[in-house]
Amino acid sequence: MVELSRADLHVSVWDPVATSMNFLNEVAGRYPDAISLAAGRPYDGFYSVDDVERYLRIYLDHLRAEGRTEEQVRGMLLQYGRTNGQLGALIARMLDVDHGVQVPAESVMVTAGCQEAMVIALRALCAGPDDVLLAVEPCYVGMTGAARILGVEVVPVPEGADGLDPATVTAVARRVRAAGKRPRALYVVPNFANPSGVSMPVPTRRRLLEVAAEQDLLVFEDDPYGLFGLDDEPHPTLKSLDVNGSVVYLGSFAKSCFPGARVGFLVADQVVVDDAGRRTLLAEEMSAIKSMLTVNTSPIAQAVIGGVLVESGCSLRAANRDKIEFYRHNLRTLLTALEEHFPPAERERHGVRWNVPSGGFFVVVEVPFPADEKLLQVSAERHGVLWTPMSFFYQDGGHHALRLSCSYLEPDRIREGVRRLSRLITETA
Known part of the structure; x- marks a missing residue:
């Protein structure tokens, strides 16, 4: 059989960001019961095959x-x-x-x-x-x-x-x-x-x-x-x-x-x-x-x-009234859950902070330790929660931050996901 040198293939084949995203998908596949605060996909409940x-x-x-x-x-x-x-x-x-x-x-x-x-x-x-x-x-x-x-x-x-x-x-x-x-x-x-x-x-x-x-x-x-x-x-x-x-x-x-x-x-x-x-x-x-x-x-x-x-x-604004309300509620749920699990004193003690977006699907949490693929593996295995390392989105940076998504889950799963994440952060900080 023909064997090819990986070094001879285009950089996009072994691009580190693409490899990292594949790793995220693999972790999700290995831990199907983990709550994914990583997926930025829309909520499945809005879709029906009959709509097509x-x-x-x-x-x-x-x-x-x-x-x-x-x-x-x-x-x-x-x-x-x-x-x-x-x-x-x-x-x-x-x-x-x-x-x-x-x-x-x-x-x-x-x-x-x-x-x-x-x-x-x-x-x-x-x-x-x-x-x-x-x-x-x-x-x-x-x-x-x-x-x-x-x-x-x-x-x-x-x-x-x-x-x-x-x-x-x-x-x-x-x-x-x-x-x-x-x-x-x-x-x-x-x-x-x-x-x-x-x-x-x-x-x-x-x-x-x-x-x-x-x-x-x-x-x-x-x-x-x-x-x-x-x-x-x-x-x-x-x-x-x-x-x-x-x-x-x-x-x-x-x-x-x-x-x-x-x-x-x-x-x-x-x-x-x-x-x-x-x-x-x-x-x-x-x-x-x-x-x-x-x-x-x-x-x-x-x-x-x-x-x-x-x-x-x-x-599309008219067509998305229900989705707009759902995603608004989910983002508020995510921000409220972070406040509940990291009140000001705990936030200060553990060196944790996050931004407060005015919409959308994502919140960025800064932590005092590397939020890398190794920690993501620990997060999935020990705590049953997934997130995305922010370093995936930089040429060189974002090593102490993670992205949380609130679009794909029901509100109660978001709350439970943040509870699990808080245990990871408390254990690691």
């Missing part, structure tokens, strides 16, 4: 109401389709209804999950070896992993208590240029970020967009958690505040509809001009990349998501 057929029917009726013939409906569902997808008009309407963002349908590309949107955006914009992605740190591993697969250098921009500091973005961009490279884009999650849970104040968002224009940066805005705030206070997207055309918006239906559909999207309404002066939209230019990756996003999966949009009047 129901939403499919709604979308097909919508196509017929638009005047499509049965032959056209069959082709739209069962044949290869337009590379950039068939939901552009519905998604554009959703962005207007929910976020006040007006974009042409042609600027929307429907992707096989948001992960594909990240790969396409990176590949289109980072054209040469000196093109660099600036990324908030700690950073969602999907973006840094996509960059490694493509061979795009990632330069971290440290996140503070209020998200990215625009002055820090400026300083990092200038440092990259001084090293002879081009900072091409900036990746950020402005609402309830994964993994930190941090949100950016509106004035900071506006200043960040000014810095992007000053530094000739495009901004990759990833917004999977924006619906799930602890209150109804609006959290404007960067795209809704963008007056310079700097933002490429990355969207996902995984949390707002269901992840099994694997449907995401990007909005790239920037104008591209060729040598002959012809003008197109960036999303249309990107279609060549998508055609070589996945040909097109499954029309059947698109139809199911289309049914959700049609039924809700193109408002």
Whole structure:
């Protein structure tokens, strides 16, 4: 049999972050009774197999109401389709209804999950070896992993208590240029970020967009958690505040509809001009990349998501009222449980503290000892609770912190998980 040297394979095969995430899954498999405060997936109780057929029917009726013939409906569902997808008009309407963002349908590309949107955006914009992605740190591993697969250098921009500091973005961009490279884009999650849970104040968002224009940066805005705030206070997207055309918006239906559909999207309404002066939209230019990756996003999966949009009047906020309340309650439950098990005196004695996000799925707990894979193994084996080491989300850092997720569990399991975690921390501190 042929034997290959691992050293001869691409770095993405043995990437340490991917290996760490695999380790987390393996630990969960070995300890199925452990409570997982690690999984950031949506709650299963919202999903029914019957919904797939129901939403499919709604979308097909919508196509017929638009005047499509049965032959056209069959082709739209069962044949290869337009590379950039068939939901552009519905998604554009959703962005207007929910976020006040007006974009042409042609600027929307429907992707096989948001992960594909990240790969396409990176590949289109980072054209040469000196093109660099600036990324908030700690950073969602999907973006840094996509960059490694493509061979795009990632330069971290440290996140503070209020998200990215625009002055820090400026300083990092200038440092990259001084090293002879081009900072091409900036990746950020402005609402309830994964993994930190941090949100950016509106004035900071506006200043960040000014810095992007000053530094000739495009901004990759990833917004999977924006619906799930602890209150109804609006959290404007960067795209809704963008007056310079700097933002490429990355969207996902995984949390707002269901992840099994694997449907995401990007909005790239920037104008591209060729040598002959012809003008197109960036999303249309990107279609060549998508055609070589996945040909097109499954029309059947698109139809199911289309049914959700049609039924809700193109408002994911309306479609997610029950989920919004559930995730709000879960986040409050997680924060309350931490307070109960670590009152101020205990917190001080054990050197434990955590942030208090205003929404989303995640809380970061700082501890006075390494929160590494070895400790995670102990946590699963002796205490029956799982969490995610924050070091997974840094190039080099986060060694004394862990991420807790509250999305996947019933409230009583969250409370029990925190109780078990408190025993681990008390034993280790």
